[in-house]
Every structure is written in C-alpha cells, then in structure tokens.
Amino acid sequence: VSVRQTIPMPLDPAVIRAALNHPDPATALGVAIVAFHALTNGQTRAIQLTDIVDGRLTLPDGRTIPLAEPVKVRLAAWLDHRAARWPRTLNPHLFITQNTAPRLLAPGHTFPWKKAGLNPQSLRSDRILQEIYATGGDVRRICDLFGLSIAGASRYAATLGQPSFHEEIPVRRVRVLSESVHDS
Secondary structure, eight states: OOOHHHSSSOHHHHHHHHTOOSHHHHHHHHHHHHHHHOOOHHHHHHHHHHHEEEEEEETTTTTTOOOHHHHHHHHHHHHHHHHHHHHOOOOOSSSTTTTTSSOOOOOOOOTTTTHHHHHHHHHHHHHHHHHHHTTTOHHHHHHHHHHHHHHHHHHHHHGGGGGHHHHHHHHHHHHHHHHHHHHO
C-alpha cells in the first residue's frame, strides 16, 4: 500500500474555516481542538473539565498541551453555552449533549462531527501533514507533539517526497490556520 493511499490529501481550507466558525459552539470547539492540536476523536470526546487548567490541556498519556488562542476562544464560548444550557449537570466531560448531560458519559463518536461536515481523522491527518511540512519531516517532533509512534510519524514524513503534498501543504495550510485566529 502506498503512502498516498494511507495518508489523505489536504482538506479544503474553506471547509475547515467554515467548521471552525460553526454557529454551534461544541462543533467549533471540537474542530478547533483537532485542527490545532491533532487530538483523536476519542481523545477529544474523553476530555474532562478538570483536564484543562490555566489554558493547558493534560492528556492521559502525560502530555500537557498549551491550548492555541483560537481554541481558548472557542472553549470559553462552549463553556458559557454549556453552563447556560445545563447549569446543574454533574457530567465531568467537557463535551456533553442533551442525552449525556444527566449522566456521567462522554458523547457518542459522531459528536460534534455530524454538524461539522468533517471527518475527525481526516482533520487530524491534515494537521499532522501541516506540521511535517513545517518541520521538514522532523519525525521526533511529530512523535512528541501528537503522541504518534515512530512508525506512524514516519508514514507522514514519507509524504515529503510526493510533489502534490509538498506544493500544497506548507503555504496553504499555515495561512488557513492563522486566518482562523482573526475570524474568531
């Protein structure tokens, strides 16, 4: 199987931008977390309120991630919405729904992706590809940033030799994510 078949092509920047600015605050936050920090869908849904302290997210694997400013903006909007909609919930998860607010469960695997119109794995891959090109294929950095194995990071790094990836990702992807900061 070639790398091109296992690593998706870059996503359309307009689609990412629209999802980052989605009117539903949970959708906008979920997309921002994955677009900026490349968390998996499972990691995103499992985040608990106590995992975020002073603008930093602590993951179960021990990594602490300083949240990007666009993520913090969307986090504040979601927390305001969450508190107004479910003021008495005891659910410890960051993301909750009408069904999970009265329970202690994380939302289902399609939340908040149904509304976003994006696949979380494709968005994660897009973010990792962006970093691969920004670092010139620094596998160690990719492992440290995203919790990938060396083999996993190497598969992404192998895309450096593919002209269609090399020409599109570095300029276009970095610009899109920085524009999102100003759209907040």
